Each structure stands twice: as C-alpha cells, then as structure tokens.
Amino acid sequence: KAGVTQTPRYLIKTRGQQVTLSCSPISGHRSVSWYQQTPGQGLQFLFEYFSETQRNKGNFPGRFSGRQFSNSRSEMNVSTLELGDSALYLCASSIGQGSYTGELFFGEGSRLTVL
Amino acid sequence: QKEVEQDPGPLSVPEGAIVSLNCTYSNSAFQYFMWYRQYSRKGPELLMYTYSSGNKEDGRFTAQVDKSSKYISLFIRDSQPSDSATYLCAMSGNAGGTSYGKLTFGQGTILTVHP
Numbered sequence: 001k002a003g004v005t006q007t008p009r010y011l012i013k014t015r016g017q018q019v020t021l022s023c024s025p026i027s028g029h030r031s032v033s034w035y036q037q038t039p040g041q042g043l044q045f046l047f048e049y050f051s052e053t054q055r056n057k058g059n060f061p062g063r064f065s066g067r068q069f070s071n072s073r074s075e076m077n078v079s080t081l082e083l084g085d086s087a088l089y090l091c092a093s094s095i096g097q098g099s100y101t102g103e104l105f106f107g108e109g110s111r112l113t114v115l
Numbered sequence: 116q117k118e119v120e121q122d123p124g125p126l127s128v129p130e131g132a133i134v135s136l137n138c139t140y141s142n143s144a145f146q147y148f149m150w151y152r153q154y155s156r157k158g159p160e161l162l163m164y165t166y167s168s169g170n171k172e173d174g175r176f177t178a179q180v181d182k183s184s185k186y187i188s189l190f191i192r193d194s195q196p197s198d199s200a201t202y203l204c205a206m207s208g209n210a211g212g213t214s215y216g217k218l219t220f221g222q223g224t225i226l227t228v229h230p
Binding site: 004031032033035042043044045048050055056058090092094095096097100101102103104105106107108109 | 147148149156157158159160161164203205207213214215216217218219220221222223
C-alpha cells in the first residue's frame with residue numbers, strides 16, 4: 001500500500017514569491033491535513049480538507065490556503081512568502097470518519113527555504 | 116502559553132534504561148491522547164493512542180493519562196538505540212467527524228539511546 005506522497009521534497013524561494021505544495025494521500029483516505037513544522041514552534045496545524053471541503057483551519061494568515069480535488073489529492077499554497085515561512089510542511093491523511101484512532105499518516109514533508 | 120507543553124530535551128540515555136516522557140496540557144476539551152515518533156528526515160508515525168485516564172501498554176511502551184491533572188506520559192522500557200527519535204505528544208478534542216485531522220502537538224522531545 002503506497003504511503004502519503006509529497007512533492008516537491010525540497011524547494012528554495014525568495015521573499016515575495018508564492019509556492020504550491022502537493023500531497024497524494026493513501027488510497028481510500030478522504031481527509032488530508034497540512035502541518036507546518038519549525039524548530040521554534042514545533043508542529044502546527046494549518047488546515048484539514050475532507051471530501052473537497054475545508055473542515056478545520058488553524059491560526060495562520062490568509063496567505064496560507066489549500067484545496068482538495070475529487071481524487072482526494074490536495075495542494076497548499078503560500079503567497080507573498082516571508083522568511084518566517086521557512087519550514088517543513090507535512091501532509092497527513094486519514095480515513096476522516098468512523099471510529100477514531102488518532103492515527104494520521106504523514107508524508108515525509110516538503111522542506112521550504114525562503115531567502 | 117501553549118495548549119500543550121512538552122520538554123524538548125534533548126534526552127540522552129544508555130541502552131536498557133527506562134525513559135519517561137511527559138506532556139501537560141491546559142485545554143479541558145482534549146479527550147484523545149496520542150504519542151507519535153518521528154525519525155530524522157521522516158514524517159511522524161503513531162506510536163500509542165489512548166482515550167481514557169489510566170495506563171495502556173504495548174510491548175515496551177506504556178502510555179499514561181491523568182485527565183484530572185492534565186498530564187500524560189510515555190514510558191519506554193529496555194530502551195534500544197533504534198528508539199532514538201523525536202517523540203511528540205498529540206491531543207484532539209473532538210473525534211465526532213469534524214476534527215479528525217486536527218491534532219495539537221507538543222514541541223517534541225529528542226531522545227538518544229546510546230549503546
């Protein structure tokens with residue numbers, strides 16, 4: 001069973017640019033969540049999509065946005081990049097409904113460096 | 116003040132030692148408690164999941180939850196070098212189908228088990 005796939009794995013951008021990250025969840029999973037991981041703040045929740053609808057949103061500015069497609073693949077976009085956006089962006093998938101196990105399946109992340 | 120506090124360590128122990136990892140939280144809405152393990156350059160993976168107060172054991176790992184004190188712990192017995200990783204506590208307030216992918220993580224504790 002293929003795991004969660006995130007692309008690209010590494011990218012470098014300059015301030016003011018925008019970036020789009022992609023996530024392919026495990027087959028059959030309808031929930032995709034995005035997290036930002038930094039040494040200072042740890043893992044912080046960005047948003048969750050379930051069946052193409054944003055179900056939850058974390059405390060991040062509107063520059064951070066996302067979407068989910070009908071095949072459950074998801075993208076997140078960060079516009080007008082700032083130096084503080086440098087981080088590992090993790091995507092996690094889950095069934096999204098039914099019995100709760102607390103289990104999210106994470107990808108290996110996209111490491112964004114903003115210069 | 117963060118909703119979940121976790122001592123980031125680092126923690127270094129000899130092989131065979133008992134390791135104790137802890138988190139405190141302030142949000143009484145948290146009902147589900149997880150421990151994730153993250154190896155270097157990998158995404159986190161679920162290690163333990165607990166719902167109620169008390170202990171849950173799985174092999175060398177024991178998770179403990181004390182909701183009255185808002186305190187959770189993870190114990191690792193007979194620690195091995197392969198246990199060297201970052202351990203993240205995570206919590207969720209609502210598994211009723213609307214917050215599946217939304218977890219609040221602690222900062223993570225970096226553990227090194229040396230031979």
